[in-house]
Amino acid sequence: MSDTKNWRFDTKVIHAAQTPEQWKNATQVPIFQTTAHRFDTAEELSEVFGGKKPGFIYSRLRNPTNEALEKRLVQLEGGADAVVTGSGMAAITAALLAICRTGDEIVAGNSLFMSTFLLFNNVFKKFGITVKLVESADLAAWQAAVTDKTRVLFVESIGNPKMDIPDLRKLADLAHANRAPLIVDNTVATPYLCRPFELGADIVVHSTSKYLNGHGTALGGVVIDAGRFDWPADKYPDFTSFKERKGKLAYIDRVWREIHINFGTSQAPLHSYLTLIGVETLALRMERHLSNAMRVAEFLQLHPKVKWVNFPGLAASPAHAMASAQFQGKGYGALLTFGLANEAACFTFIRNVKMIYHLANLGDCKSLVIHPWSSQYLSFTEEARRTNGITPELLRLSVGIESFDDIREDLEQALAAI
Ligand SMILES: Cc1ncc(COP(=O)(O)O)c(C=O)c1O
Structure with a gap:
């Protein structure tokens, strides 16, 4: 294979970590729809179980189709290694449980x-793990929340659905100054x-589902x-054996060995296959997503029935400057929220x-719309909904890659019905 390191992102989504020769020259990674792999000898299975020889044993542990997706995504993010999981929530759960134990704090x-909010507030609490929530863009608040019990900082690069953009470099510096990832x-x-x-x-x-x-x-x-990250022993004593075994890859080894295998957060091979096909067009799709979203935000902003639009691409957004700098002018995402007169107007829309x-x-x-107040956030208290930026008059729109004119016309006629 060519040296994939030199490929541009738009090529990597298609070709990175592709090894057709491994798959009888098939151009798509095959779906290894098998629960387990057979071995000729007990000696060989023992070697694979013991990590002395690479191989696939049982699909809750590893699966060739899943591994192909892991390798592709590692290259797209510029990472070292990865584990794919059955859902985005499984990934978040595994990522944090591989670090925290009872008594630890997450900021x-x-x-x-x-x-994620419910996992942090309700579920982790039962395990004795405390999550302190702070305004994502307020660095002083992060600083004030970090204590010697903080084991990890967690943030969304574009907050869903508040559309705020944290300063990732400053947060990484803050985490590292406190010897946390x-x-x-x-x-x-x-x-x-x-x-x-x-x-x-x-x-x-x-969440690769998106x-x-x-x-x-x-x-x-x-x-x-x-x-x-080097997982200092005084702060992360549980990492010692993983560091001994895997050195710099101690964390992903722990995610895999301790959480993924035992909690059973596995991905179905068919899902990895479908996601691999989706990833091939990520760059092309994102170009259209980003330009459509900008045009939709501008259209909604000028519409008399729309009270407000929250989208980092608009100059009035508090997240605009950070998004422009952090995303290097490529765009501002394709998710936005907007306000109508009230809940009834949202239902009519x-x-x-x-x-x-x-x-x-x-x-x-496809373009997608939802009224979060009456659906996803229904079980939340009114206060918790508002903390999450959800109000009765808010609609969330995930702007698709259809023709912008068709999106605009559909928005226009639905707004006219109010
Ligand atoms: C930002 C973010 N993270 C995680 C998830 C969870 O992903 P999944 O539904 O694949 O579990 C979602 C789902 O919408 C999400 O928007």
Whole structure:
């Protein structure tokens, strides 16, 4: 194979870590739809189990199709190694449980996907792990929340659905000054727009169910390790054996060996296959997603029935300057929220969209809309909804890659119905 390191991102999405010769020259990675792999001798199986010889044993541990996706995503983020998981939530859970134990603290940006918020506030609490939530863009708040019990900092590179943009380089510096790693959920930005490792982050997680897959065909997640954090023994004593075994890859080894295998956070090989196909068009899709989103935000901003638009691409957005710098002018994401007169107006809008799908997902090539207050956030207290930036008059729009004119016309006619 050619030296993939020199390829541009748009080529890497298609060719990075492709080894057709390994697959009888098939141009797509085959789906290894098998639970286990057979061995001729007990000696060989023992060697593979003992890590003396590479190989595949059982698909909850490793699977060739999953491994092909891991290698592709590692190259797109510029990491060292990865583990793909059955969902984005499985990735987040595995990423954090591989670091924290009872009594530990996590400091996280408060702009979080709702299941992440519930995991942090309700579930981790039961394990004795405390998560302190701070304003993602308020560095002083992060600083004040860090204590000697802090084991990791966690943030979304574009907050879903608050649309705020943290300063990843400053957060990485703060984490490292406190001898802790920074984990970035890069789902909404994608590696096309933002590469957290280049800004100092140590670990990246994704829900691959979104833009990486791009077609709403498969749930999935990934934990990617930059292989740089050194896990000082006084602060992370549980890492000693992993460091002895894997050195710089101690973290991803622990994610895999301790959490992924035992919690069973495995990915279905078919899902990795579908995601690999989706990834091939990521760069092309993102170009259209980003330009459509900018045009949709500008259109909505001028519409008399729209009270406000929250999109980092608009100059009035508090996140605009940070997004421009961090995403190097490539764009501002393709997710936005906007406000109508009230909840009833949102319901009327949703009843009237014709092309745009009303559903609970984002990052699909199709445009998608949802009223989070009455759906995803229904179980939250009113205060918690507002903390998460959710209000009754808010709609969230994931802008797809259809013709902009068709998106505009659908928005126009649905707004006219209010
Ligand atoms: C930013 C972010 N992280 C994680 C997730 C969870 O991903 P999954 O649904 O694949 O578990 C989502 C889902 O919407 C998300 O938007």
